[in-house]
Amino acid sequence: GAVVSQHPSWVICKSGTSVKIECRSLDFQATTMFWYRQFPKQSLMLMATSNEGSKATYEQGVEKDKFLINHASLTLSTLTVTSAHPEDSSFYICSAGNNRVSDTQYFGPGTRLTVL
Amino acid sequence: AQKITQTQPGMFVQEKEAVTLDCTYDTSDPSYGLFWYKQPSSGEMIFLIYQGSYDQQNATEGRYSLNFQKARKSANLVISASQLGDSAMYFCAMRGTGTASKLTFGTGTRLQVTL
Numbered sequence: 001g002a003v004v005s006q007h008p009s010w011v012i013c014k015s016g017t018s019v020k021i022e023c024r025s026l027d028f029q030a031t032t033m034f035w036y037r038q039f040p041k042q043s044l045m046l047m048a049t050s051n052e053g054s055k056a057t058y059e060q061g062v063e064k065d066k067f068l069i070n071h072a073s074l075t076l077s078t079l080t081v082t083s084a085h086p087e088d089s090s091f092y093i094c095s096a097g098n099n100r101v102s103d104t105q106y107f108g109p110g111t112r113l114t115v116l
Numbered sequence: 117a118q119k120i121t122q123t124q125p126g127m128f129v130q131e132k133e134a135v136t137l138d139c140t141y142d143t144s145d146p147s148y149g150l151f152w153y154k155q156p157s158s159g160e161m162i163f164l165i166y167q168g169s170y171d172q173q174n175a176t177e178g179r180y181s182l183n184f185q186k187a188r189k190s191a192n193l194v195i196s197a198s199q200l201g202d203s204a205m206y207f208c209a210m211r212g213t214g215t216a217s218k219l220t221f222g223t224g225t226r227l228q229v230t231l
Binding site for chain 1: 151153158159161163168207218219222223224
């Protein structure tokens with residue numbers, strides 16, 4: 001149980017285009033989903049927290065208009081990187097949890113974004 | 117503010133031996149949770165073990181155990197009988213109260229299991 005999927009697992013795009021990454025909880029309802037960014041050989045940096053049906057809460061320094069987050073249902077959250085630039089190239093990981101059940105967050109496999 | 121410190125950037129252990137990965141934390145929250153995750157080279161974050169701040173006993177999950185010393189604010193991960201497949205990055209993380217379940221991560225420890 002507690003499986004989280006991400007799609008796509010990797011994507012290459014041209015500078016200036018937008019990229020959408022999906023995060024799905026496959027076998028449980030996720031009251032909260034989180035989006036992280038990880039640079040090579042570094043730890044995870046929380047970008048935003050999204051609760052189903054409400055606006056995402058962004059961490060300080062994360063551009064809301066750049067990284068659009070939608071949490072439309074209890075099993076799906078999307079991250080859209082708008083007008084991507086090479087500096088947006090990174091590993092993006094989502095996690096999902098149901099704080100009515102437990103404290104544990106379960107992570108997706110990650111999406112590697114490369115912007116040319 | 118919460119802080120997680122992992123002071124070992126890299127560790128080596130021989131196969132079948134036990135290894136301890138250090139984690140210390142700092143928080144003013146009266147109630148919190150501590151987690152360990154494993155990240156192999158594929159990138160996925162695998163949940164290993166959880167310890168609640170009010171849990172009386174140290175958490176165990178198979179070959180993983182958490183040495184929780186509340187007074188010292190430490191939550192070390194012990195892996196027994198190391199296997200080659202244990203080679204990965206290991207992250208310690210904390211969740212506090214009133215933080216919308218946000219996790220604060222340490223910088224990680226890279227474990228290499230050798231023959």
